[in-house]
Amino acid sequence: MANSKYEYVKAFEQPDLLLPNTWIVVRIDGRGFHKFSNKYSFEKPNDRRALDLMNAAAKAVMTELPDIVIAYGISDEYSFVFHKSCALFERRSSKLVTTIVSTFTAYYVHLWASFFPETPLSAPLPSFDGRAVQYPSVQNLRDYMSWRQVDCHINNLYNTTFWALIQIGGLDAKSAEKELAGSLAADKNEILFSKFKINYNNEPEIYKKGSVVFRDIAQSKTQEENDRKRRAKARITVQHVDIIKDEFWERRPWLLSNKPGKIPKEP
């Protein structure tokens, strides 16, 4: 039974190579996580265990894929950044995206019991979808990262106020929503402080800033190691810091240069 008769079907596979010299961002999102978070009684507005599980899965992804230079997570989404010089899987979009989605999902499910020991998973299981986006310049990439972190801030300020109105203020969801309709950031800060004695600035950084995952390779010394090996071994750290201002990037030049100790250069 020769297979040559059917092999023509391979010709229907179409190439999906991403453009060289562009920053590749793979963003994944939890599927139906609103429902999922209710099923497992996630704490509102933020469930620390759920965020820690997301971060643990993201660290595992970065450990298995040393080509990722930085990742950023908020709520049930995570963005993974491949350097513009990345040649992994010949830059095939499907391959890059599905590998990240699958690896992330595997660790999320596997590590669930460590973070939610009392509520075992049951069908339907958590899952994630994802897509790749290409950014030609460092400015575009940094604006993408800033976009996600500003979104984190806006959502968290809203959610913190919304749930304070419900959990402390005793409002129902509809009334809380109405109270906040059209409010500015200053208004929400004011509600939090005057009504609930909550100073938003004192909220945990992980909720206000999201989670930045990257390799801390300042201390690496042996210049003989090749970069990929070095990256694989470098300590991966999770921090909750500002990535909008220049300081974060200037103090960690290896993130954009993709070379330990090197300063990024454009164009």
Add this chain to the structure above:
Amino acid sequence: MANSKYEYVKAFEQPDLLLPNTWIVVRIDGRGFHKFSNKYSFEKPNDRRALDLMNAAAKAVMTELPDIVIAYGISDEYSFVFHKSCALFERRSSKLVTTIVSTFTAYYVHLWASFFPETPLSAPLPSFDGRAVQYPSVQNLRDYMSWRQVDCHINNLYNTTFWALIQIGGLDAKSAEKELAGSLAADKNEILFSKFKINYNNEPEIYKKGSVVFRDIAQSKTQEENDRKRRAKARITVQHVDIIKDEFWERRPWLLSNKPGKIPKEP
């Protein structure tokens, strides 16, 4: 902190809609499963537990995604078929592929303990990559399915003989490979029978034919239910049968027509 300044980065997301009226096949493959199967001491040439786990994950995917009409699995790969009329996720390629890959991975990891109770998973965890392929006609789709099933046969006959030479015949891998170099199907059948009294035809169907997963909706009666609901509730069956000949398809016209009881019509 308004976000409008950064929102332009959304314009870099490029559409990836699949062509309407084409059959969509999403094929997923285990990443590095050769190494993985060694790590967990999979039985050779086939590990029944591993195949049953693949099938259980595939069934779960089909349960969560009623738009899938049929799936076919061999070894560490699985192909999922969406009907040409499928409108799920507006036919966005990334969304379709990542949802399947993620859901499959979630169940594979979650169900692992049921099939391998004595060997718990540890990092690096199993993961899968995937891609979508479009087939314009029923003939193309059936040829794709035939291609996979012929591949199953060719690989299984080779592996069965190869491992018999090693496990029963006492050869090492290199000698077994050499013995089989250039051999035809008839030669392998002959080696199996004359040397090891193995009649390949009597090997388990699951190894020879792979696994076909579909909804058995012949018995459905209530015509008022809408199709999607009906599909969701229909019993999903895993069978190890020939899908190359017409008979399989002619006896189950709802698979290609996407309507219970309806006969497919082309063009």
Add this chain to the structure above:
Amino acid sequence: MANSKYEYVKAFEQPDLLLPNTWIVVRIDGRGFHKFSNKYSFEKPNDRRALDLMNAAAKAVMTELPDIVIAYGISDEYSFVFHKSCALFERRSSKLVTTIVSTFTAYYVHLWASFFPETPLSAPLPSFDGRAVQYPSVQNLRDYMSWRQVDCHINNLYNTTFWALIQIGGLDAKSAEKELAGSLAADKNEILFSKFKINYNNEPEIYKKGSVVFRDIAQSKTQEENDRKRRAKARITVQHVDIIKDEFWERRPWLLSNKPGKIPKEP
């Protein structure tokens, strides 16, 4: 001066192969032809010379590209159909589209003087843009063709009535537009007949039906010639006939089968 240093830029060229086994339609449109038709005082509602020039250019395109099986033109647009089995230029989209657009433009400009001997072309010259669309089934392709021919009918009935109101009825453009706002086909027929004694059915077929260009190979005999050569030599005819009903296609089975004398088969 070696070129190897710069050759990496070739890697930025991305493949654009169209899916196999789909009908390829390349539709081209005149750029800014409203203005263009005013500049050269095209007769309204239809300028026979302009349509004849379009048809002459389309015939030339089909002569130079024997892989085109049929073309259909109305006003300043033309659709060229490649058979689903077409392998020209490896089915590269850019190559197919630009070759048609360029060849069409070349003949349009070159033949202009034959159709408009008294009004020589001057800058800005006429030009056309184009795109390729893939249709998986014969039904989709025929619906595309029907779509264009129904459009021809709708536009021509409107334009015929609109210009009768202006040219015979003495209305200005605004009043004519107002008169026709919300009118049905029957209303326009009635206006034409009662006000201007024009029976729309007696209007020239070329205006009502558009132009269908194809090879008339019913008479071909020598079975030894290969198909491409045969196609290249076959007489190309321009007709103004109905392509919505089955009759046109059933009487010319070679158009869909892509083989002289063969009946098309699907799937």
Add this chain to the structure above:
Amino acid sequence: MANSKYEYVKAFEQPDLLLPNTWIVVRIDGRGFHKFSNKYSFEKPNDRRALDLMNAAAKAVMTELPDIVIAYGISDEYSFVFHKSCALFERRSSKLVTTIVSTFTAYYVHLWASFFPETPLSAPLPSFDGRAVQYPSVQNLRDYMSWRQVDCHINNLYNTTFWALIQIGGLDAKSAEKELAGSLAADKNEILFSKFKINYNNEPEIYKKGSVVFRDIAQSKTQEENDRKRRAKARITVQHVDIIKDEFWERRPWLLSNKPGKIPKEP
């Protein structure tokens, strides 16, 4: 006759937007110009009239499409560059490529008689194909331009020597080819000089450097005009100069900045 029944076919048109913030190069090539140049007895190795016609057509394209910032031509090919900020046609690839190909072809055919007054065009007419390529950085774009100019040099040195061997040296094509097989640039310079007293450096710049087409807007003054208008009115110049070294670009900062008088900034 309503058209709604068929309008679904529009859904088969797939978007082809180019990535924002990338330099777009549209390169067009003469189709079958080897044969074409023989048919019209082009002079070898270079036909000045043919190059002047190419340049005239390129100038016309740039006049009609002010979004093009620079173009570069050699032999029967031309590359047109849109600035990375270009938003013309929403950056739709087909639209950009076909508009350039069609406009170029129109002028090539229309202007033919001015450059070849004694040899009127006849079918098959000259035509061009084209494709778009995206370059993320100024460096990539400049390397593309350098690649084409180095190619011009390599081809012209070869052709000059090859045709000298034939036209002056009396060799036939095969012998000339053999003579040059494996030769380096220095060898060809030596052959030209020692055998034919030709100093390659003294060859016309248009043959050695190709043709660079751009707007000379150093003199523009009225700052109130908007850029597009200004570009449309600026004098388009054709020069035969080095575009590999920095000097060309540094002296004309408006080419990369896309703003008269502005210096380009990256990233």
